[in-house]
Amino acid sequence: MATIEVQRQILPILESPNKGARFYNPELPQSEPFVPGHRTCAGCGPSIQYRMTSKAAGDNTILVGPTGCMYVANSSYLCTPYNVPWAHTQIGSSGSFTAGVSAAYEAMIRKGKWQGKFPNIICEAGDGSSSDIALASISGALYRNHDCLIICYDNEQYANTGIQASSRTPYGGMTTFSPPGPEVPEGKKLYPKDLARMMAAGHPHCYVGTASVGYPIDLMNKVRKGLNHKGAAFLMIYTPCQKGFVYETPRSIDLGRLVVECGLYPMWEWSPEKREYDYSFRPASMRPVSEYLKLQGRFGHLHAEHVANLQKFANRQWKMMGIQIPEALLLAEDAKNVTNMAAAAEAQAVAETV
Amino acid sequence: MPVMEATKRMVRINGCVASAQAAKYADVDVIAAYPIRPYTATMMALAQMVANGELDAEYIVADSEHSQLSIAHGAASAGARVFTGSSGVGVQFAYELYSPISGSRMPVQMMIADRTLDPPGDFGSEHTDALSTRDMGWLMGWSCDAQEAFDNHLIAYRIGEDRRVLLPQMVCQDGFFVSHITGDVELPDMGQVREFLPPYKHPYPLDPRHPVSHGPQIMPEQGPPLQLERARAMEESMAVVEQAHEEFAQIFGRKYDPWLEEYKTDDAEVVFFLQGAHAVTAKFAIQHMRERGIKVGMVRLRTIRPYPTEQVRESLSKFKVVGVIETNMALGSVSSGGALYAEAAAALYEADKHPLVMSFMAGMGGEAIVLKEFYWMTEKMIEAQKRGKIEKRTHWVGFEH
Ligand SMILES: Cc1ncc(C[n+]2csc(CCOP(=O)(O)OP(=O)(O)O)c2C)c(N)n1
Ligand code: SF4
Ligand SMILES: [Mg+2]
Numbered sequence: 001m002a003t004i005e006v007q008r009q010i011l012p013i014l015e016s017p018n019k020g021a022r023f024y025n026p027e028l029p030q031s032e033p034f035v036p037g038h039r040t041c042a043g044c045g046p047s048i049q050y051r052m053t054s055k056a057a058g059d060n061t062i063l064v065g066p067t068g069c070m071y072v073a074n075s076s077y078l079c080t081p082y083n084v085p086w087a088h089t090q091i092g093s094s095g096s097f098t099a100g101v102s103a104a105y106e107a108m109i110r111k112g113k114w115q116g117k118f119p120n121i122i123c124e125a126g127d128g129s130s131s132d133i134a135l136a137s138i139s140g141a142l143y144r145n146h147d148c149l150i151i152c153y154d155n156e157q158y159a160n161t162g163i164q165a166s167s168r169t170p171y172g173g174m175t176t177f178s179p180p181g182p183e184v185p186e187g188k189k190l191y192p193k194d195l196a197r198m199m200a201a202g203h204p205h206c207y208v209g210t211a212s213v214g215y216p217i218d219l220m221n222k223v224r225k226g227l228n229h230k231g232a233a234f235l236m237i238y239t240p241c242q243k244g245f246v247y248e249t250p251r252s253i254d255l256g257r258l259v260v261e262c263g264l265y266p267m268w269e270w271s272p273e274k275r276e277y278d279y280s281f282r283p284a285s286m287r288p289v290s291e292y293l294k295l296q297g298r299f300g301h302l303h304a305e306h307v308a309n310l311q312k313f314a315n316r317q318w319k320m321m322g323i324q325i326p327e328a329l330l331l332a333e334d335a336k337n338v339t340n341m342a343a344a345a346e347a348q349a350v351a352e353t354v
Numbered sequence: 355m356p357v358m359e360a361t362k363r364m365v366r367i368n369g370c371v372a373s374a375q376a377a378k379y380a381d382v383d384v385i386a387a388y389p390i391r392p393y394t395a396t397m398m399a400l401a402q403m404v405a406n407g408e409l410d411a412e413y414i415v416a417d418s419e420h421s422q423l424s425i426a427h428g429a430a431s432a433g434a435r436v437f438t439g440s441s442g443v444g445v446q447f448a449y450e451l452y453s454p455i456s457g458s459r460m461p462v463q464m465m466i467a468d469r470t471l472d473p474p475g476d477f478g479s480e481h482t483d484a485l486s487t488r489d490m491g492w493l494m495g496w497s498c499d500a501q502e503a504f505d506n507h508l509i510a511y512r513i514g515e516d517r518r519v520l521l522p523q524m525v526c527q528d529g530f531f532v533s534h535i536t537g538d539v540e541l542p543d544m545g546q547v548r549e550f551l552p553p554y555k556h557p558y559p560l561d562p563r564h565p566v567s568h569g570p571q572i573m574p575e576q577g578p579p580l581q582l583e584r585a586r587a588m589e590e591s592m593a594v595v596e597q598a599h600e601e602f603a604q605i606f607g608r609k610y611d612p613w614l615e616e617y618k619t620d621d622a623e624v625v626f627f628l629q630g631a632h633a634v635t636a637k638f639a640i641q642h643m644r645e646r647g648i649k650v651g652m653v654r655l656r657t658i659r660p661y662p663t664e665q666v667r668e669s670l671s672k673f674k675v676v677g678v679i680e681t682n683m684a685l686g687s688v689s690s691g692g693a694l695y696a697e698a699a700a701a702l703y704e705a706d707k708h709p710l711v712m713s714f715m716a717g718m719g720g721e722a723i724v725l726k727e728f729y730w731m732t733e734k735m736i737e738a739q740k741r742g743k744i745e746k747r748t749h750w751v752g753f754e755h
Contacts, residue, residue: 003410052591059365060562064428075570087431088457090450090570093424100384100428100436101560103412107383107434111410113553114433119562137424140417 003110008118008147011224014217025217031059031083038074038081042248045239046070046153046211046257050124053151053237056220057227059084061120064098065092066134068126069160069241070153094125094134095141095150102146120227127168128158128334130236131195138234144202145231149223152195152234155241163244166342167193168297170264171313172306173298175244180301187301191313196236200270206231209269212238214256218281222269229272238265255295261285261294263314263329266321281322283305288321288332289314308335355619362543369532372500372539373465373525374399375440376507377409379547382463383434384412386422391477392529393467397439406458411437419444423451423464430460431568433559435511438462441529442469446482455522456491457584458569460523460556461514463507464492467533468630470719478720479529480628481682483692485658491584493523493591494659496630500537503527505608508551512598517552519591521584524659527616528681529720531631542606550605588660595657613662614669615654618644622651624735627670627698628679629655632716632723636679650732655694663701670698671705675735681717689750695721710738727751 014027024180033054040047046069054061063086065071071088074081075087089097102121108114130138130152138150157175158164164177171191174180198206207229211219218235240247240255247255259265260283267281289310293299302310311332318325331337360379367375373396377385378583385404387397412429416422419440426438440448445466455462470480481496488494493514497503502527510523527533558566572580590593595612603609615633618640633654643650653669653676655662655743670676680692689695691713699711714731717723731751738744 062432062560062562072571077570077572077576080567080570082567083565084562085565086567087428087560088571089424089428090454092420092450093427096421096424097428097431099414099421100386100425100430101432102428103384103425104429104432104434104436107410107412108432111383113383114561116563136417137421140421143417144414160520276375 004335006106006109006118008230009120010054010056010228013221013224021111029055029058033057033061033082033084034065035081035083037079039076040069040073041243043242043252044069045213045241045252047074048123048252048277049153049219049237049239050074052213052216052219053122053124054084056223057120057122060117062086062101062124064089064094064121066094066123066125066129066161068129069155070124070272072160073337076079091129092133093137094123094129095138098123098150099144099146100143102148106147116271118147123148123150125150125152126159127152127154127156127195128166131167131193139199139202142199142206142232142234145205147231149226149233149235152236153239154236155239155244156192157241157244159241159244168195170310172302172310174301175298185301185303186306191203196234199234203232203234204270204275205272207233207270207272208235210236210265210267212256212260212265212267213240214238214253214260225269226247244298247295251295255292257283258287258292258295261287262289263318264289264292264310266317268321279323285320286326286329288329290332290338303340304338305335307338308333311338360541363541364525365539365541366536367539368395368427368534368536369497369500369503369527370395370467370534371399372504372601373527374509375541376504377437377541377676378403379507379542379544380435380511381438382437384414384425384429384436386414386416386425386436386438387442388416388419388422388440390441390469392469392533393439393441393465394465395533399558403616411578413430416593419448420450423448423455426464427451427455427458427460430455430462431458431560433556435554436462437465439465439467441467442483446471446486449487452487452490452492454569455482457580458619459520459584459587459700460522461511461520462513463514464522464524465507466524466526467529468526469529476719477529477532479681480720481526483523484526485682487524488659488693491521492659493521494526495657496526496528497532498631498633498654499532501539501608502610503532503612504539504612505602505606508547509598509602512551513591514592516594519587519594521587521591526630528631531628546605552603592660592662595660607735612658613655613657613665615656616669617652617654617673619653619669621649622673623649624675624677624732624739625651625653625670625673626679626731627653627655627676627694628681629658629682629694632679632681634726635725636722639725642725643729643732646651648732648736661701666698666701667705670702670709671707673709674739675710675712677731677735678711678713679716679723680713689748691715710744712744713748714751715748723751744750
């Protein structure tokens with residue numbers, strides 16, 4: 001059988017990856033595959049991420065949107081923010097639908113039914129989709145190594161259904177399914193599923209990484225690395241949600257940096273070639289978790305012991321990355337050295353805003 | 355032999371392999387597989403064809419039936435011709451996807467070799483698996499042997515991919531009775547297939563050169579016009595179904611009535627009304643009973659979606675008694691038996707003459723319906739004819755005397 005060789009795109013890596021949000025980079029592409037006109041909340045982290053990701057990918061791109069805020073609040077019939085082809089899929093179909101698109105292009109190009117370079121195929125799945133209902137679907141796509149990039153835009157909860165706990169919701173995070181009360185003062189008792197590491201460990205032939213909207217150039221470069229990798233790639237990206245986290249809307253990017261500086265969102269890449277983690281990313285400073293927590297109403301109910309637990313969790317992440325922990329952060333593991341976040345009455349007031 | 359060079363020949367294959375052959379002749383681009391008996395044999399055959407280089411397709415071993423159907427949805431949305439399939443509980447594991455696929459008007463094709471639903475696990479054939487999806491906007495029909503299965507796949511692609519239709523298709527066959535019983539199948543000349551089935555081209559695929567958005571969120575008032583379009587596509591597919599069967603007969607020389615196969619109905623007073631493989635045994639039973647002077651016949655429903663309401667009314671109103679052989683369960687339904695009764699009775703509602711209609715729960719669990727059961731059901735129909743009324747609407751065959 002005569003077959004045509006599939007040609008793939010290579011996107012250049014941007015310089016100065018680590019200069020933070022307010023850094024203007026003239027290399028940034030002009031194209032805007034994701035345009036204004038959608039209905040997401042002010043300061044919505046996932047949609048800020050959406051713009052960065054699609055900008056990095058460019059116009060020869062197809063987007064897949066499983067159910068979640070980035071479907072419901074973005075797309076409205078007869079008015080679409082996507083300048084490239086986009087399709088909704090079911091919340092449990094993130095990996096599988098994307099795999100189908102990718103497989104179709106492999107076959108159609110090879111059989112001469114479509115001419116052109118293989119498109120970037122990107123799935124924008126929420127954390128509820130990625131860590132729960134579509135976990136097997138995404139694992140299947142990664143395992144089979146379809147040429148595509150699957151992004152978990154991690155707003156640490158099921159946002160679109162009105163803020164419910166997902167497997168990515170942090171310990172102590174208040175959601176409508178994990179409310180604090182006298183019997184359960186911390187709200188969410190479980191620690192988050194280590195989704196990105198599961199994906200790296202289980203699919204070592206894939207490019208896997210974590211990113212945050214706090215570091216746009218780094219984020220866009222990871223998107224490009226994932227797209228340039230021939231085969232499947234997975235990125236888990238921190239994207240704060242003001243509705244669920246309860247913070248002042250201009251602070252989305254600040255939170256995106258603080259979460260990394262507090263050690264609650266380790267930034268790394270898994271190299272499928274070297275088969276090892278790259279932990280070389282360094283935030284500008286290291287801070288106690290309370291600096292991140294205190295900006296958000298969802299943590300307003302935490303007692304000193306819960307904050308200390310989160311500090312222990314963060315310190316374990318620093319340790320995992322081989323980073324030496326300053327003494328102040330070790331001391332903060334002891335509840336005696338931490339103050340309560342809020343009185344119960346204030347927690348109740350915050351709960352009512354969710 | 356690569357399919358591109360295939361010339362017409364006879365082979366002896368079972369229904370599963372016939373389905374795989376049809377997918378090969380249709381030159382499908384993407385195949386999504388997941389194992390469950392009995393349809394698995396179709397995917398096994400396709401895997402081998404791909405391994406042998408007889409078919410150039412992406413063969414994807416999915417992680418579940420939900421993923422199979424999602425892969426199929428994604429691939430069809432990108433513009434590929436797609437083939438998938440399942441049986442029994444597998445059909446139901448994928449349930450969420452049936453409406454999105456037909457609603458986005460993607461002519462995905464799915465082969466079903468029927469299997470009973472759990473509990474408990476049973477390999478036998480019952481049509482409940484596919485029938486439970488019957489109102490999801492998929493074209494649907496049953497074949498009764500391997501040749502018809504082969505033909506139905508090609509015909510279904512032709513109908514579903516027609517721009518006037520653009521709907522997915524469930525091409526069903528009874529587990530084991532068709533899927534695993536060999537029969538003589540004529541494989542066509544590739545030229546015939548090319549003439550009958552043009553290359554697939556969806557009008558609005560996900561193509562970066564012509565960006566489109568598929569399936570955006572809608573406001574409540576925007577839903578009904580879209581639902582209406584899907585309903586119209588199903589209604590209007592009736593003309594396309596007829597045209598496709600006509601052209602199939604011209605090109606391949608095998609003529610099927612698209613809706614109903616009638617057997618010895620000319621002077622029949624009582625008839626069986628059924629779908630699928632038990633029609634083969636029914637014909638034998640009818641021949642035997644005819645020798646004894648009993649005026650019995652058979653009407654086999656070949657296409658259940660779209661439902662041929664007029665054709666069923668016209669056909670069934672000719673008889674005194676209609677015995678619906680269900681081979682499916684619709685618990686607590688109007689007959690408290692199967693799903694076929696309700697639609698047949700509804701189709702007859704506007705008829706001038708009304709036959710008595712009864713429902714036979716036969717072939718359940720994948721049991722063969724043996725000759726003496728056909729005789730027993732015929733007796734029940736004749737008794738009702740004599741009485742002029744139905745005393746018992748639903749009979750579980752084999753559990754009564
Ligand atoms: C099968 C199914 N179950 C549940 C839902 C309801 N649902 C709609 S959006 C959503 C939240 C998704 O959460 P996530 O993936 O984290 O995305 P986010 O809303 O946070 O952006 C859920 C559960 C659904 N659409 N489909
Ligand atoms: S609820 Fe959260 S994720 Fe959803 S649109 Fe608003 S800010 Fe974005
Ligand atoms: Mg979420």
